[in-house]
Amino acid sequence: MRFDDYKDRFKYVRLERTDGILEVTIHRNGGVAIWEAGERGIHYELGEAFYFIGRDSETKVMIFTGAGDAFIERMDMSAGQAAMTSEFWFRMYKEGKDLLMNLLDIEVPIVGALNGNAFIHAELIALSDIIVAAEGAKLADKAHFVNGVPPADGVHVVWPMLLGPNRARHFLMTGAEIDAAEAQRLGIVAEVVPKIEVLKRARAIARDLAQKPPLMLRYSRAALTQDIKRRLLDDLGYGLALEGLGVQSLADRR
Numbered sequence: 190m191r192f193d194d195y196k197d198r199f200k201y202v203r204l205e206r207t208d209g210i211l212e213v214t215i216h217r218n219g220g221v222a223i224w225e226a227g228e229r230g231i232h233y234e235l236g237e238a239f240y241f242i243g244r245d246s247e248t249k250v251m252i253f254t255g256a257g258d259a260f261i262e263r264m265d266m267s268a269g270q271a272a273m274t275s276e277f278w279f280r281m282y283k284e285g286k287d288l289l290m291n292l293l294d295i296e297v298p299i300v301g302a303l304n305g306n307a308f309i310h311a312e313l314i315a316l317s318d319i320i321v322a323a324e325g326a327k328l329a330d331k332a333h334f335v336n337g338v339p340p341a342d343g344v345h346v347v348w349p350m351l352l353g354p355n356r357a358r359h360f361l362m363t364g365a366e367i368d369a370a371e372a373q374r375l376g377i378v379a380e381v382v383p384k385i386e387v388l389k390r391a392r393a394i395a396r397d398l399a400q401k402p403p404l405m406l407r408y409s410r411a412a413l414t415q416d417i418k419r420r421l422l423d424d425l426g427y428g429l430a431l432e433g434l435g436v437q438s439l440a441d442r443r
Contacts, residue, residue, distance in 0.1 A: 190244040201231040202238045203256070209249035209403075210395045211242065216256035224309040224332065225265035226281065233280075235313070236287030243295040249403055250395040251299045253317055254388060259305035260314055264332060278433045281342075285429045289343045292316060293418045296407040298398050302391035303369070303378065308332075312347040315377060318413065321391045322369040323384035328377065335364040339435035341428035346420050351377055 196204045201222065203214040215222040215231065226232045242248060255261065292313065301317025308331040314320065315328070330348070333340035340361040349357040352375065359365060372378045382390050398406065
């Protein structure tokens, strides 16, 4: 897979590569990304982008970040009108698996640059190998339980690994926010820097990593993500099914 074959393919994912370092920036019209599940929306595009990135042998290190002042803070719910169709939920099932499994199939180190609040699918940035967070940035799961949706489409696997089972259940069932300083104390993020320095620091780390032998970088990423992949293979599809059933039960009460 050649970079030129996919670099301009996406509407919501900006791809730029210099000296083997690929910057992946999610956005909406150049500003802060908004999560939505419309056909070929960001839910679809990110999974496809991760697929292509994982098959490009010329990338040495990836930086993952958001545009503007936040990673993702809000959702566009307009696609919800289709949520009760079997076709919609099959697409969510397929895209949901692609999103996380294709991310973990990227066998180069990923440096997460947490530029601001990650309230929607924060697990995506949390699955980076090294995370640099902006001072004051917060992590939360405001896409699921607080909106009447079971927190079961991957967050039920990732957050108990990162927070421990009890803290994770509180986090997922209350929408609680964890700020960057606390996230560093808990071991979720590696460094906390002023917002203006986040991308600069992430790039410096990426340049240092890119000096290492390429195959060593790939084998290291593979080794360090194998257990996460195993857990998701066991429970991701089950969680996606429970999410769909939960949304159906919510609709039945209306």
